[in-house]
Amino acid sequence: MIEDITLVTGGTGLVGRAVQEVIEAAPPQGQKWVFVGSKDADLTNYESTKALFERVRPTQVLHLAAFVGGLFANMEYKVQFWRKNILMQDNIMVLCHEHGVKKLVSCLSTCVFPDKTTYPIDETMIHNGPPHPSNEGYAYAKRLVDVQNRMYNSQYGCNYTSVIPTNIFGKHDNFNLKDSHVIPGLIHKCYLAQKAGEPFTIMGTGKPLRQFIYSLDLAKLMVWALREYNEPDPIILSVGPEDEVAIGDVARSIARAMDFQGEVRFDATKADGQFKKTASNAKLRRYLPGFKFTDIDDAIGETVAWFKANYASART
Incomplete structure (x- = not known):
């Protein structure tokens, strides 16, 4: 019932x-x-x-x-x-x-x-x-x-x-290069760079931090x-704030998951945007102190695998 x-x-x-x-x-x-x-x-x-x-x-x-x-x-x-x-x-x-x-x-x-x-x-x-x-x-x-x-x-x-x-970020994301968020955009960019045999170029220094x-x-x-x-x-x-990661580390993780063998390049002439937007998860931890988040490299790997398998129908 x-x-x-x-x-x-x-x-x-x-x-x-x-x-x-x-x-x-x-x-x-x-x-x-x-x-x-x-x-x-x-x-x-x-x-x-x-x-x-x-x-x-x-x-x-x-x-x-x-x-x-x-x-x-x-x-x-x-x-x-x-x-x-x-x-x-x-x-x-x-x-x-x-x-x-x-x-x-x-x-x-x-x-x-x-x-x-x-x-x-x-x-x-x-x-x-x-x-x-x-x-x-x-x-x-x-x-x-x-x-x-x-x-x-x-x-x-x-x-x-x-x-x-x-x-x-994750499966079924918006991977459009013009209006996607950072991880799906970088996944699509790396995929295209690999197909074209070109460098994987990330706008900015790669130093800004995100959760x-x-x-x-x-x-x-x-x-x-x-x-x-x-x-x-x-x-x-x-x-938590302790798990902030640099955009550059995210890009390198994507390149590894994509098995990208070319050059990973950062275009420091482009603006980095806001350096960080650190949020506290202390309230969540009071409720769920033992919740285990998926390791970001594993999560990126799963997302890249889904994107490659579903490229024809993904939102690109």
Whole structure:
């Protein structure tokens, strides 16, 4: 007998596919998981979202869907990034309340944090100053998830919360060279360099530091948050500051996984960007002190193997 139905929005993306893989590896008894994408409902439209809720009748919701894009899209279309995300999350929360959903977990991003801050950043610092102006539409919209969660909890006692992952990578990522994040972009670049017999060139010095989380690790933590984490305040899901890695080390790990035999070159004439964005995972460790993150070289190896095997259908 099905007792719980979990609706996963954004279920066809990087994180949604990872959650699906985790659930299929150990199917929970008495639970049904429904993964939906943009073809199943327009979450910016109340009636479309309402129809989805009436079809699925969820008891829990993992809200991963968002209107996202690269740096230049964020700079050019701030109103659209603000408005579409606001509409999505408001429709989700209104319908979760109307349908008596027992638990809602929404996914934020580290871009919600202030542009000017101290490190390591933690969950208490989200509203301490404006985000970087380049993505303020998206960042301010996502900040309001935190505000809405607390308001619904205060007024209605709703169990709504949010998680904040750091840099995510893994199978089913966006490997497009123009608007992908750093690891999938470097994987695709290394693949093309190997095919062409050319040097694998990385923009910048390779010295900036980042905290990366493998999508399958994040999926496990999101399932845990859905089941066990009951604070309305957000929680950062990340490896610790001690596990920050340099972009150059990531590039060399990708080259090894690709069995790339050519030259790995760093173009120091190109800007490095922000040197680090260190986030604290102390709150997560208080809850899950024994959680084991996948070794980054192993995770990169699995991602490279998937990309090579699925190049024809991967998002490139």
